[in-house]
Amino acid sequence: MPLIDLHCHTTGSDGTFTPSEAVSLAKELKLAALAITDHDTVEAYAEAKSAGDSLGLEIVPGIEFGTKYLGSVHILGFYIDTGNAELKEELDYIVFDRDNRNIQVIKKMQADGINCSYSEMKQRFGKVIGRPHIAQILVEAGLAVSTRDAFDRFVGKGMKYYLPRETMSVERAISLIKNAGGTAVLAHPFEFKGNVDELISHCISLGIDGIECRHSSHNAEQMEYLEQLCDKAGLLKTGGSDFHGSVKPDIALGSGKGQVSVPYSWLEEIKESRLRQGL
Ligand code: AMP
Ligand code: FE
Ligand code: FE
Ligand code: ZN
Numbered sequence: 001m002p003l004i005d006l007h008c009h010t011t012g013s014d015g016t017f018t019p020s021e022a023v024s025l026a027k028e029l030k031l032a033a034l035a036i037t038d039h040d041t042v043e044a045y046a047e048a049k050s051a052g053d054s055l056g057l058e059i060v061p062g063i064e065f066g067t068k069y070l071g072s073v074h075i076l077g078f079y080i081d082t083g084n085a086e087l088k089e090e091l092d093y094i095v096f097d098r099d100n101r102n103i104q105v106i107k108k109m110q111a112d113g114i115n116c117s118y119s120e121m122k123q124r125f126g127k128v129i130g131r132p133h134i135a136q137i138l139v140e141a142g143l144a145v146s147t148r149d150a151f152d153r154f155v156g157k158g159m160k161y162y163l164p165r166e167t168m169s170v171e172r173a174i175s176l177i178k179n180a181g182g183t184a185v186l187a188h189p190f191e192f193k194g195n196v197d198e199l200i201s202h203c204i205s206l207g208i209d210g211i212e213c214r215h216s217s218h219n220a221e222q223m224e225y226l227e228q229l230c231d232k233a234g235l236l237k238t239g240g241s242d243f244h245g246s247v248k249p250d251i252a253l254g255s256g257k258g259q260v261s262v263p264y265s266w267l268e269e270i271k272e273s274r275l276r277q278g279l
Pocket of ligand 3: 187188
């Protein structure tokens with residue numbers, strides 16, 4: 001059975017591979033499909049789709065939203081209409097809110113003598129800038145040795161260069177995805193710092209379509225648990241590496257930390273379910 005990867009970041013958000021580079025790598029790895037799931041943007045899809053068309057690789061349009069429910073929860077959307085007006089308006093607002101937060105953080109860093117400029121960051125990293133980019137600036141300034149170290153000591157919650165940004169509810173993310181014709185999936189539930197079963201029940205009550213069972217942060221037992229839960233509850237199963245390129249060097253496209261393998265049949269089930277729903 002051919003393998004796929006339904007969770008991948010590009011330079012559209014905080015990944016280091018351009019959409020074309022990510023698609024080429026997926027092709028080299030002989031994956032049969034790749035979903036582009038950047039944080040808060042769908043802008044990488046067009047380039048990925050044309051690279052996929054020329055290399056003969058199926059590309060799934062996707063997105064990943066950061067949401068809040070008794071802690072941080074990520075929601076994935078697949079097959080969203082990337083031109084949907086409500087979605088576009090929300091994504092523009094998220095960029096506006098991120099910019100406001102990031103500018104305040106950069107001011108704090110500048111006040112501490114760190115040489116950085118937000119306009120340079122926008123030019124270099126693009127529209128959607130987040131803490132991973134700020135972490136990268138701290139690494140380059142020699143204040144941290146890695147992205148992880150920068151999160152642990154500077155930009156993680158409660159640290160010196162942490163400022164919150166507005167985050168939507170799980171309900172809002174699911175409705176945005178569904179209103180844009182997409183399939184909504186709870187991302188990597190075992191990264192949730194709370195009761196996972198309670199989170200899953202909450203998402204089911206809000207109409208979630210599926211759960212990301214296989215992911216770099218899940219161990220074999222957790223993956224098995226989620227797969228059985230999905231089969232029992234009639235939810236779709238998805239999986240992906242959460243590839244980010246060189247900023248998360250321990251996560252490989254297609255295989256994560258070695259434990260991730262997602263069969264093409266899972267994507268077929270998503271497509272069949274969408275057909276049954278008239279999507
Ligand atoms: P932001 O949305 O800009 O506040 O940044 C949140 C993003 O930072 C998440 O979506 C993750 O991709 C990333 N992130 C959060 N914690 C860590 C960590 N400890 N190490 C590396 N990346 C992280
Ligand atoms: Fe990320
Ligand atoms: Fe995530
Ligand atoms: Zn992700």
